[in-house]
Amino acid sequence: MATLRVPADVPAPSEDAEQLRWGTNEQLIIDILAHRNAAQRDSIRRTYHEAYGKDLLKSLDEELSSDFERAVVLFTLDPAERDAYLANESTKRFTSSNWIIMEIACTRSSHELFSVRKAYHARYKKSLEEDVAHHTKGDYRKLLVPLVSAFRYEGEEVNMRLAKSEAKILRDKISDKHYSDEEVIRIVTTRSKAQLNATLNHYNTAFGNPINKDLMADSDDEFLELLRAAIKCLTVPEKYFEKVLRKAINKLGTDEWALTRVVTTRAEVDMVRIKEEYQRRNSVTLEKAIAGDTSGDYEKMLLALIGAGDV
Amino acid sequence: MATLRVPADVPAPSEDAEQLRWGTNEQLIIDILAHRNAAQRDSIRRTYHEAYGKDLLKSLDEELSSDFERAVVLFTLDPAERDAYLANESTKRFTSSNWIIMEIACTRSSHELFSVRKAYHARYKKSLEEDVAHHTKGDYRKLLVPLVSAFRYEGEEVNMRLAKSEAKILRDKISDKHYSDEEVIRIVTTRSKAQLNATLNHYNTAFGNPINKDLMADSDDEFLELLRAAIKCLTVPEKYFEKVLRKAINKLGTDEWALTRVVTTRAEVDMVRIKEEYQRRNSVTLEKAIAGDTSGDYEKMLLALIGAGDV
Incomplete structure (x- = not known):
């Protein structure tokens, strides 16, 4: 559930846009932008552009500074565009972060993730997966490229036989310390969240430990840390x-x-x-x-x- | 360009549906279904279902046989649904074919391929990539999973510096006979078709051979054959x-x-x-x-x- 609160009577986008154009008051910016949903913010941005020939985000960028600016601009962005922007930042040299890429890939719905990929095409004239693949290597690439390319099935159907057999595969690979084995990657990156959840529940029941505890073996291993985080993002x-x-x-x-x-x-x-x-x-x-x-x-x-x- | 020929005056979908309902004549089936585009066939199928409470494809299936039936049914299917069906057949034990999966992944546009993935969800309650990953292994999986998961950028923009550097990477890996190296897979599976084409043109110019000639080294190697075919599908x-x-x-x-x-x-x-x-x-x-x-x-x-x- 969202914490965003939108007033009962929302002003017309043109009214909001006008206020934002002439106000230099930070409280006003918060009152408007932090209390409009994605569709409403999008309308304000379009209306603003039509009326004043300028991107609202550019104007905000000129007037505001530092952390406040970043929060206002990030929130005002359309969610798919925002994720595309965050992902792109994460593939750049000085801001690279495998974590943010993983977080976007694992916590968005399948259709949301696909919208991010479309927004990435539009904004960067490249595909998300090609940038992720280009800027990673080895185990990180093996995990992150299928994660951002996934279009997981979203139904609640679960195949219990499969859950058991794949829990066993995970257990065997983890026991052998083959954490980045292609079967581990396959299961984590392609199965539906419902199916993966059933597999991990069975893992816990059958082998006496939650999988993430067994993946703690080497707590300094950064790849292992990322894999545990991905499993967390996908399930809780x-x-x-x-x-x-x-x-x-x-x-x-x-x-x-x-x-x-x-x-x-x-x-x-x-x-x-x-x-x-x-x-x-x-x-x-x-x-x-x-x-x-x-x-x-x-x-x-x-x-x-x-x-x-x-x- | 399509060879499909649609008459200037197309009957109403209800008229076509009625003819198909009562005709047992194969020529009539050809005259109608082989001369309607995808949207028209879809209308006929929906109208047929509304009027007679039965899927047209089921009815055709009961009346027709063998190769003629398969041609009529396959063509009548919506293109994305047809590809989902062909891909699903290709992951099954007795009809498995890495070639057909590769063909669908490499010759459809990015949006068409995504439509296939959506149709796959709807029809099989699973994702295309999870079935492909589950039914392949080793080098085939390494190549096919990113191919079916790709959402390549479709613009014509080409980065020539990148084309040169990646042509060199391909050349080095091929010289070392590392045909399934992760860099080879990355370049073939993530770059836009325009970018890949520039890379392969540069390869040809700089190293004196088309890449597929250098990939002929071992003509009995099935993986190599599939990789050559993928490159062909992506470029010609x-x-x-x-x-x-x-x-x-x-x-x-x-x-x-x-x-x-x-x-x-x-x-x-x-x-x-x-x-x-x-x-x-x-x-x-x-x-x-x-x-x-x-x-x-x-x-x-x-x-x-x-x-x-x-x-």
């Missing part, structure tokens, strides 16, 4: 996001990029569950944690997106 | 299809499955170019070759689809 995404938030906030010097990314990409999706998970795990609300760790307009923007305060 | 599909037709027709005992597949899948796409290529290579028209090798209603159906005779 709210736990994955809770941990990203926890690490971002608890870090000496907050990791604003991670914080901004999770809040802007999940506010319209499952932030309610992530907040529950956060409170359960940290004995403090996410609102309090964010308020304690950020300040000014940036803080206000994040709190608005996670549903704190009035609309 | 009409030459690939000409060869499939030539082998199907010249075989002792025609290979009707291959003949039917190529004619039904290409009639609405590029059969004009395939026919030109066929005549150039065999000094006989494809019409003559098919007429000499097939007979009866099956012959009539194929000839109608490749544009021989009257509408």
